[in-house]
Amino acid sequence: MLKSNTINKIIAVAVAVTLWAYVIISENPSQTVDIKEVPVQFTNMDVLNGRDLTIASDAAYTVDLKVEGKRADVGKLQTEDFTAAVNLLGWQEGEQIIPVEVKVPGVATLLSTRPARITVNIEKRVRVSKPIHIEFTEPFPKGREPGFITMIPDEIEVMGAQSQIENISYVRVLVDSPEVGDEIGSFVIAARPMDLDGEPIFAPLQLSQTDVEIRAMLCYVREVPLYVDVIGEIDPMLEITSRTIPRTVEIRGSKSAVDAVDALYAAAVDISGVDVTSRIPIAISLPDDVELADASANISIAINIKGIATKEFVFTSDEIRVEGSPEGYAGHINSSGVTVSVYGTDAVISGFDREDILPFVDLSVLAPGEEAANLPIQLRYEKELRKTEAAPDSVYVNLIEIPSSGVETEMPGEETVSGAGVTE
Numbered sequence: 001m002l003k004s005n006t007i008n009k010i011i012a013v014a015v016a017v018t019l020w021a022y023v024i025i026s027e028n029p030s031q032t033v034d035i036k037e038v039p040v041q042f043t044n045m046d047v048l049n050g051r052d053l054t055i056a057s058d059a060a061y062t063v064d065l066k067v068e069g070k071r072a073d074v075g076k077l078q079t080e081d082f083t084a085a086v087n088l089l090g091w092q093e094g095e096q097i098i099p100v101e102v103k104v105p106g107v108a109t110l111l112s113t114r115p116a117r118i119t120v121n122i123e124k125r126v127r128v129s130k131p132i133h134i135e136f137t138e139p140f141p142k143g144r145e146p147g148f149i150t151m152i153p154d155e156i157e158v159m160g161a162q163s164q165i166e167n168i169s170y171v172r173v174l175v176d177s178p179e180v181g182d183e184i185g186s187f188v189i190a191a192r193p194m195d196l197d198g199e200p201i202f203a204p205l206q207l208s209q210t211d212v213e214i215r216a217m218l219c220y221v222r223e224v225p226l227y228v229d230v231i232g233e234i235d236p237m238l239e240i241t242s243r244t245i246p247r248t249v250e251i252r253g254s255k256s257a258v259d260a261v262d263a264l265y266a267a268a269v270d271i272s273g274v275d276v277t278s279r280i281p282i283a284i285s286l287p288d289d290v291e292l293a294d295a296s297a298n299i300s301i302a303i304n305i306k307g308i309a310t311k312e313f314v315f316t317s318d319e320i321r322v323e324g325s326p327e328g329y330a331g332h333i334n335s336s337g338v339t340v341s342v343y344g345t346d347a348v349i350s351g352f353d354r355e356d357i358l359p360f361v362d363l364s365v366l367a368p369g370e371e372a373a374n375l376p377i378q379l380r381y382e383k384e385l386r387k388t389e390a391a392p393d394s395v396y397v398n399l400i401e402i403p404s405s406g407v408e409t410e411m412p413g414e415e416t417v418s419g420a421g422v423t424e
Helices: 002-027 045-050 255-259 346-350
Strands: 030-043 053-055 062-070 083-087 094-099 101-103 108-114 117-136 144-152 155-161 168-175 185-195 211-227 238-244 248-253 278-281 290-292 300-307 309-316 321-323 329-333 337-344 357-362 372-376 378-381 387-391 394-401
Touching (some): 053 155, 062 083, 083 094, 117 144, 117 185, 117 211, 248 255, 309 346, 337 357, 357 372
Parallel strands (some): 030 083, 117 168, 321 357
Antiparallel strands (some): 030 062, 053 117, 062 108, 083 101, 144 211, 168 185, 211 248, 248 290, 329 394, 337 387, 357 378
């Protein structure tokens, strides 16, 4: 009896499967299918570009679809059987929400698209030229580096949305280091725009040239003595606080070429017109088969410059010395006084006091019989100054006859001295 029941169950299952297969094959019922991540294409981009506009996104847009059709048909469909597109024709600059147009195979019916619209930023399309930087995949051995590098072209025009172009720093070509040998070789390498952080940009940009031809060789690097003269003087109102002159320079080339160089000589560097802290490039004459190594590519003299220090002192008319009075006369200064300014290095001016400088006038320059004149203020000092000034720079002096009383009378402010360091 048990055996009979088992046989009956097996027969029932077989009948059910047979009936299900018959329905599926003969009836072919409808079925709903989800199609995931269909790529979205942009159409009429050339029309948008023709109006100097473009989209400003590097996103890979996709949509999810729900379709319906006969089970035997839709069950075989793949993502690549569907097309999703955004038509850019007629859209203006700014953020736009554009419907997605979907094409499905004839055996299926589209039920829904998610998202049905996508947000697109349309910006002005600009073009700029960017420099090409060569980078290498790995470091070179110590004492070796690539040299005699040429590029065709040496810059590339990049076209794209303004916000993306503003983020481009340069165009990189990445050279496989092991490919660079002892003889000059040629390489054609794809160009890649790089952002301000040195990271690749994958935005939809157009390059005027996608490949760059590079020629280079692996050189030997050697340090040799450098001789350079510095000539000229800076403005007296300035002070050089430090000066750095390189005494060696690194060169590169073939081993025989760099070994043949014992020393290099640079053109004299004239600092006459330098008035601010600067780095002055050094011009070095090199043999044809040698060039400066990377470490010396921007070799220069460093000069730190600052304005000189200054102090002011006020002298009354009684403190201005009168010298060279004619016999029997004394000079009298008709002025309230003079302000003396002194200029020099910090070391000199920091210790300079009013006792270190003497303002005076010299009456010996008066013509015979002349009793009054506007005479220049002269300054006498011993310390090393860059410049002196007196304001006013002259005073009016009267000659006054000394009364004859048989006793010598010394007039105020008159004294006879001698010394060096006089300036007018």
